[in-house]
Amino acid sequence: MGIIRYAALKAAPWANGGGVTRQVAAGPDPANWDWRISIAEVAKAGAFSAFPGMERIITIIDGELIALTVDGAERAVEKFRPFRFSGDSDTSATLPTGALKDLNLITRRGAFAGHATILELSKKRPHPVFAGQYAVLLQGSATVSPADEALARFDTVVGSDDAPEISGRGFLAVLSIDRA
Structure with missing residues (x-):
């Protein structure tokens, strides 16, 4: 992560x-x-x-x-x-x-395909960020586990095979980049 x-x-x-x-x-x-x-x-x-x-x-x-x-x-x-x-x-x-x-x-x-999703964060259901994904905090407050590090507005979590999880209140952009 x-x-x-x-x-x-x-x-x-x-x-x-x-x-x-x-x-x-x-x-x-x-x-x-x-x-x-x-x-x-x-x-x-x-x-x-x-x-x-x-x-x-x-x-x-x-x-x-x-x-x-x-x-x-x-x-x-x-x-x-x-x-x-x-x-x-x-x-x-x-x-x-x-x-x-x-x-x-x-x-x-022809080389990569990109996708963007905006989702509402929840404290009760952390959102995983998988390899090939980038999650940008758009609004609100959030932390990323396992380190419980606080995110500031527009900070980006780089996904990985360990799938760090983001929880909090606000909105998150999840950008996925896949090989075509």
């Missing part, structure tokens, strides 16, 4: 100046990745970077909604509702409710 602390992640500015991204994890080689998890701060409307050959899942995690235009089709994406689209698509966004943060999972088509 590992914990990636959000507070320790370095912010990298976007090329278009519309926000910053913090890379949570990437693999198999972080420098030349086939999948990546990141948390972005979106400060202003604008075009999204293209990721040819990739599939993307975006989830608003702080703020209310983002209005996406994907290949000419408009779509309102609300908080805690994952939205999948092609990295090949011509994509832009407006921010009708202001600046926000989003959680991104990008996977190389």
Whole structure:
């Protein structure tokens, strides 16, 4: 089990100046990745970077909604509702409710498949985090066992064969990355 602390992640500015991204994890080689998890701060409307050959899942995690235009089709994406689209698509966004943060999972088509689920935490039923999964605390308070370490907002638990368990109150994003 590992914990990636959000507070320790370095912010990298976007090329278009519309926000910053913090890379949570990437693999198999972080420098030349086939999948990546990141948390972005979106400060202003604008075009999204293209990721040819990739599939993307975006989830608003702080703020209310983002209005996406994907290949000419408009779509309102609300908080805690994952939205999948092609990295090949011509994509832009407006921010009708202001600046926000989003959680991104990008996977190389044909090599990996990504899935995102948002669930409500329970103190009575701990949620296991299996190998190939990453669990991000979106809201509330939680601990991860067996070490009973406290998680801060946007901290990420790295799943393993030992399946650490998260319990508490709030909401959790579980990102699964599987070989295609």
